[in-house]
Amino acid sequence: DPGLRGFTDVDIWTREGDLGKAQDILRENGFSPLDGHPLLFHRGGVWVDLHSDLVGTGRVRSRGFGVKLDHDAVWNDARPLMMEGYEVLSLSAVDRLLFLCLHAFKHSFWRLIWTVDIAETVRKHRIDWDALIRRARDFGLERPVYYGLLCAKELLGAPVPEEALLLLSVRRGYVERKLSDLAISGLGTDGLSEALYLFSIPKVSQKLRFLWEVVFLRPEVRPQVDPKGGPLFYPRRLFRAGKLALEMARRAT
Structure with missing residues (x-):
């Protein structure tokens, strides 16, 4: 239900x-x-x-670096669905799984229900894994899909084929592995997704621009995150970034 x-x-x-x-x-x-x-x-x-925009570039424009999302392709693959007597369009099973992974990734996996959504989609639908991997590669979303599937598999026992994870070809260095351990352990931390997202951005200049835009929000965007406009907004954001760094350091020892 x-x-x-x-x-x-x-x-x-x-x-x-x-x-x-x-x-x-x-x-x-x-x-x-x-x-x-x-x-x-x-x-x-x-x-x-x-x-x-399914990636979320409206709030953070530089989130589009490295992403090649084809909205028309997603629309063309949408499926009709009857809801309360009305026909509406719903994402295909492959696109639904892809964007559930992206959604959980964007929000640092801090709510378990988002990982449950991924696991239940894998369990209840016949996923065309080859199509999912092609889609992730075409859209530049290998990492969000990889981490979404990995969390669902490790935390909830979702039947994700090991081969699918391997074919996504996400090569993780030491720092990225430590960051991803936070998500896999179920300890989603604020700022985790931004830290992991850096590894998907190809150029150093783009990484720096992304970090700047994440920390110092555009004036028209800040009211969406901080409606009261308090003076402690940026100190709190910097504090959360420091907290994430300390957690990484603790796990590295």
Whole structure:
């Protein structure tokens, strides 16, 4: 029963050109956008989050470095699904698994339910592993998929073929292995995904730009993360980065 799966909002993916239409439909049905977050709508206790980019470059533009996401290909492979008498489009099994891995990765695996989503998708669907690996390579998402599958396999015993992990060809150095151990141990730490994501970015200049944008958010983005605008926002972010570094150092000894 999908209703048993708890969630805080409903994510709806739409084409970039249809965002305005989607916003109008929500307003016509009594939803209001959250201040500082024009794509997050609410009506009472119901929240709807609109997306046009599945990677999340709207908040951190440099997250797109190294990613070659083809939204049209994902749309073309979407499957019709009946929901409450309405036909809607849903991601194919391969794309669903890929983006569940990306979602958990982006949020540092700090909620176990996101890893459960990955494990249950593997268990309940016949995954075309060759297609998944091709998709991950084509989109430049080998690491998010690798870590999502690895966590599901190690933490929850998901039947992920070892060959699939090997074919993703993620070569981890010492530092990356220590970082990934935090996720695999179930100790998702704030900032972990950004640290791991650095290994997917090809150029040093791009890595530095990514780090800068993650720490010092653009003015139009900060209200989404820090709606009160408190003076301790950046000290807290630096403190969390230091906490992650200390945890890595502790595990290295």
